[in-house]
Amino acid sequence: MISTIRSIIFFRLATRLFILLVALHLQAVAQEKEKATPAVPPNAASGPVCIDCPPARFPPEARRAKILEGNVLLEITVSEKGRPSDIKVLSDPGNGFAREAVDAVKRWKFKPANAKDGTKISTRIQVNVVSRQM
Incomplete structure (x- = not known):
């Protein structure tokens, strides 16, 4: 029983x-x-596409705090030359994640957005940067 x-x-x-x-x-x-796939801006035929996107480093502060993951939401401008600029943090979990995300995105290279007539244009997009402890 x-x-x-x-x-x-x-x-x-x-x-x-x-x-x-x-x-x-x-x-x-x-x-x-959930990886950020930017929507096509209203004035564009195609949105920007990241072609060289090295990951963000995992922040030492987060490692010491035994945090396993952090998500940072950024708003960036991608120029007609495919370079990110005017990076604004929209969501930051703290512990250094935003700093590392911004540093990583500054190094990214994009295929720029195209206008409906085919010319390359500057656009503003949101990007979610995820950092995971390995």
């Missing part, structure tokens, strides 16, 4: 743990798909 009760309790705990692990995995997969 007692072993049957233990088996039932174990089975229920194992089932709950399995469901929790599946839910965490699905959440992680969904976050991976």
